[in-house]
Amino acid sequence: MSAIVGRLHLSEAPVDPRIIAASLDALADYGPAGATHWTEGPVGLGYRHLETTPESRHEAQPLAQDGLVIVSDAIIDNRDTLCDQLGIARCARSSTPDSRIVLAAFQRWGHECLSRLAGDFAFVIWDARTRTLFGARDHIGARPLYFCHSQGRFLFATDVRGLLAHRDLAFAIDEQRVASFLIWPLNPQETSFFANIHPVMPGHWFAVNRNGLEQRPYWRPREAPDIRYTRRQEYHEHFRELLDTAVAARLRTRFPVGAHISGGLDSTGVTILASRLLQAQGRTLDMSYTWAPPVSDRYPLSENSRDERRIIRGVCEREQIACHHAIATGADYCVFLARDMAVEGHCDLFEELPVMTAAARRGTRILLSGWGGDEVSTFGTRGYPAYLLKRGHWLRLVAMARKRAGGLRHLRRLARFLWLEAWLPLMPNAIYAHWSPYVRTDRLSLLARREFLERFNRVRYERGPAWREYADPRDVQIALLENGHLASRMSSWSSWSAPHGLIYRYPLTDRRLLDFTLGLPRELLWQKGVTRGVYRHALQDVLPPQLGKADPVNERKRLDQLVACRRLLALQARHGVFRRPCPWLDTHALNERLLERPHHSDGENPLSFVPLESALRVWHLWQRYGDSSGKMSKPG
Incomplete structure (x- = not known):
């Protein structure tokens, strides 16, 4: 860019x-x-x-x-x-x-x-x-x-x-921003440090x-006008027209074009559309990129037909698309933790860095991503069960609960679904916060100095708008658009990709497509037991049948990365790398945590690493912008 x-x-x-x-x-x-x-x-x-x-x-x-x-x-x-x-x-x-x-x-x-x-x-x-x-x-x-x-x-x-x-x-450095990051490290926001x-x-x-x-x-996405047609097919046709336009517009370059592919709905649809549109111009999609590990003894292909690598392979063979497995290592993770988040932002998706390196070697200029689709364009059913309950659509809610629970005989699953997805979103914030199914990082074992956090006690209540579910799918979509994570990641990836001459483009966030999908009738979110029906029907000639991924192997790979990173950090701690004090952190507790022996990847709890990761990034922030007297030094 x-x-x-x-x-x-x-x-x-x-x-x-x-x-x-x-x-x-x-x-x-x-x-x-x-x-x-x-x-x-x-x-x-x-x-x-x-x-x-x-x-x-x-x-x-x-x-x-x-x-x-x-x-x-x-x-x-x-x-x-x-x-x-x-x-x-x-x-x-x-x-x-x-x-x-x-x-x-x-x-x-x-x-x-x-x-x-x-x-x-x-x-x-x-x-x-x-x-x-x-x-x-x-x-x-x-x-x-x-x-x-x-x-x-x-x-x-x-x-x-x-x-x-x-x-x-x-x-x-804005110390209130530092405190907020230490308490809510999983709440991505673009706010500067x-x-x-x-x-x-x-x-x-x-x-x-x-x-x-x-x-x-x-x-103002909340002001998107309602879209109402007489036939359901018209929604599908209009969506496809807008998506084709969005993808085609992002192919206008004389340089190679690449694309993400994960085996999921969003990236698979975008990649296939881009490949076919380029072929119609006498060009080819240069390469698709995935974070999934290649099949190996460590990561064998599972029997599950929804193993994302099986889907990726099938799509690439059918469409004649080359695929590159860009795999980050534990060493990459360790290096990432030391990067300057005051400049780059605190997006933690370091697994994209090898993709950028591989794409740059091929002279790629545009990299298409299906990211951002979940928020609106290919939105699921978040908020819809509560909406049905609030509107008194009991039969439709029961039918949905039955499908999601696997039948009425699974009473525990049925009750859990109704509580978490129908009743709880109707509750006020205080009750929702107590019963929230989402991770509360403020309740984890933080490594910040208590007296430092007490100076900014109000940040404990400053969560993004998407911290909870709402009793209307439209409200959930608006909250996701306003949450800050979209712009946060886009800005970080812009900074990371600049040395590689790469530009990321996100067809599913096209404004014309968003305005259309924001105005769709809510009942289209759940069509005969199928979620994301508009997207699926609009791309029925593109998507493989019953597309939906399962990626336990990818999760195992991430745990391997985490354990390898922990071991490298422990080695650094033994050599005294993290002994220099930081006024924002309990550096003694930080070093003790770093010296703990990491578990085998199958037993490692990724959540236990969240406070450690945020503390390490803050420690490096202080080393760049602080001095031994405890005052902030001028950047550079």
């Missing part, structure tokens, strides 16, 4: 071009094709280029036109529609980059242009007439954008490192001038 940076002095003092150049230098990973910058009086903008789409070869940013200057990291997926509306001639479209389309849309419609843009983007525009800096980020957060508004200055950058390069400003650095929220725009900073949402 490309990178953008900038700075505005609200005092109207001139911006030193060397500061913008330094910010771009800090993000050299993002654009091997070079960097350019523009300064005029109190504002400076910079752009680092990576070619993606055919039109991106014509990018010449920062782009100035009629008193407006734009820097943009964008792939616009509805170019033709916008060009028609903006009067851009067909003969000129192939040489019109996305930045020029975004700027023309802003000139025509102002911030209302955001409701017309489909794609992944982060852009900032300087309006010399109003002396205002305007910026926006796509609806889901596929493109990261951070800012700092402090001491009469406004800075922005694709990556936190672009902000830290402004050496005239000090950036201290630096006190004065913040992400532009997905689906939001901002405007900053001498009157201050204004931020507002432009995409």
Whole structure:
């Protein structure tokens, strides 16, 4: 992906071009094709280029036109529609980059242009007439954008490192954010670990001038209109049309395209569609990538027909797709724990790192992922049993409970289903918190200093919106979209993949597809005992029959990684690596835990590693940004 940076002095003092150049230098990973910058009086903008789409070869940013200057990291997926509306001639479209389309849309419609843009983007525009800096980020957060508004200055950058390069400003670690991470390490959020650095929220725009900073949402998923057709088949046909469009739009590149494949519904559907669409263009899907281990003595193929490797092999053979098993090791896990989460975010899916390395060796530029589908586009039945109970649809609820329990003779399973999925979501937060089926990391054996956590006691109550189930599937979907984990992972993967020249694209989070699926009737969530029926029916000519994966072998592999990592950490602890104190942690307890002998992988409890992992990442955070006097040092 490309990178953008900038700075505005609200005092109207001139911006030193060397500061913008330094910010771009800090993000050299993002654009091997070079960097350019523009300064005029109190504002400076910079752009680092990576070619993606055919039109991106014509990018010449920062782009100035009629008193407006734009820097943009964008792939616009509805170019033709916008060009028609903006009067851009067909003969000129192939040489019109996305930045020029975004700027023309802003000139025509102002911030209302955001409701017309489909794609992944982060852009900032300087309006010399109003002396205002305007910026926006796509609806889901596929493109990261951070800012700092402090001491009469406004800075922005694709990556936190672009902000830290402004050496005239000090950036201290936000200790409340550290406390929150130690208590809720499984609650992914994009919130920065630096006190004065913040992400532009997905689906939001901002405007900053001498009157201050204004931020507002432009995409409100709760306002998605209801979709009602007379025939069920119409829902399936419309979904398929939108998904085909979303996948096809993400194949616009002259570089190799890869895709995730896991044996599940989402990645399998996206991979097959992408492969067939590319074949229709005379191209091929370069490679599919899986985290599942190859069949071996350690990880033999199970008798279960739903072993995901069996499904992956069948799909790849049928569609003539090559597959690479990108397997992370315990050593990879150990190295990952020492990475800088203040810059990269705290996404813990380190198993993707070998995928990036393997894809980069093949010159891959676009990597498709089915991730993000579970939240809306291929949503299951979360919240639906409680919705049926609340609406008095007793017969439908009983039929669903019977199916999920395996029959009425399984009374214990039946009662558990009705309690956890029908009754409990109707309960107030206090009761739900007591009976919650989800992991409460605040109740695990934490390795933080008690006096440190007591300074930020309120963070114990600051959980993401998806911490519980709700009595309406639509509410669950909204909570998942607003939870922060989508943007958190997307931002981390953007940072990790930048040195590899990779761009991740997520067809199942296409805004047009989300708006459609958010408006579907709730009864479509459960069709004759089948979940995700709209997706399954829409792709019935694509998906293998009765597709659904089981991955116990993958879980065994993860336990092996964990145990190997524990052994390496214990070796480091014996050599005194973690003896240096950290004011946020009980380092004595940390070292004792590290020296405990890890169990054989079959008996290791992954949950026991959660507080240890979070403590180690915080310990490394302190080593980078703290000093021996107990004060925070300047980054870098």
